[in-house]
Every structure is written in structure tokens, then in C-alpha cells.
Amino acid sequence: MTSVDSWFIACCLTEHQLDRIFHAVADPTRRRILHALKEQGGCSIGKDVGLCASDIEQRIHLSQPTISHHMAILTQAGVVEAKKLGLWVWYRRNETALREFGRSLRKGL
Numbered sequence: 001m002t003s004v005d006s007w008f009i010a011c012c013l014t015e016h017q018l019d020r021i022f023h024a025v026a027d028p029t030r031r032r033i034l035h036a037l038k039e040q041g042g043c044s045i046g047k048d049v050g051l052c053a054s055d056i057e058q059r060i061h062l063s064q065p066t067i068s069h070h071m072a073i074l075t076q077a078g079v080v081e082a083k084k085l086g087l088w089v090w091y092r093r094n095e096t097a098l099r100e101f102g103r104s105l106r107k108g109l
Contacts, residue, residue, distance in 0.1 A: 013104045017078065021101050024077035030070050032060055034079065037093045050092030052085075 013021070024030055036059045037051055051059070057067050071091060074080035078097045083090050 013100060018101075018104060020077040021079060021097075024073050024079055027070070027073075029060065029062070030074055033067075033070055033074065034093060034098075036060065037080065037091060050090055052088045052090050054088075056091065 025034070033056060036056060039051065040048060053064065053067060053071065056071070057064055060067065062070075071080065071082065071089075075082050075091075079094050079101070080091050081094050
């Protein structure tokens with residue numbers, strides 16, 4: 001590892017975190033999901049931001065198991081936050097993590 005690599009990892013996201021985020025956003029379906037999660041007021045359970053799983057299914061036109069798979073990857077990467085609300089799972093973008101990802105790219109590349 002070079003000193004530049006060490007600086008990049010120490011000041012920003014870790015290399016492992018960057019790899020997870022790159023993997024998550026490399027998939028076009030997951031990018032569509034992230035875009036859908038930017039929508040304001042579209043959640044069927046009354047949240048101002050974010051969407052529940054069924055809302056994402058309707059917008060992306062994929063099955064519930066496929067959506068769950070993609071949401072797990074986005075959540076594990078830290079770019080989406082999930083919260084169980086009764087029978088629903090509500091998702092929203094982690095804007096802080098997405099900003100840090102962008103900052104890391106600008107500083108490191």
C-alpha cells in the first residue's frame with residue numbers, strides 16, 4: 001500500500017467501505033432504487049421521505065424477493081437505512097454516507 005492509499009483510507013471511507021458502496025451502486029437496478037428513494041411524499045405509510053418495500057416494488061417493477069435482495073446490498077453498503085414499522089419495512093437514503101462517498105471519490109481519484 002502506498003502512502004497515498006494510506007492517506008485516502010485514513011481520511012475518508014475505508015477501502016472495504018468503498019468496495020461495498022461501489023458494488024452496491026454498480027448495479028443499474030440499485031441506482032434506480034436510490035433514485036426512487038429521493039422522491040418526497042410518495043410513501044404509502046405516510047412518511048415524508050423514503051419508501052416502504054411495496055412502494056419500491058411498484059416503482060421498480062420487480063418481485064418482492066428481488067427487491068429485498070437489492071435492499072440488503074444497499075443497506076449493508078450503508079447507503080440506505082432500513083426500519084421495521086409493524087408489518088412494513090421503510091427505507092430511506094443515507095444522505096450522509098452518500099455525501100461522504102462523493103467526497104472520498106473527489107479526494108481520492
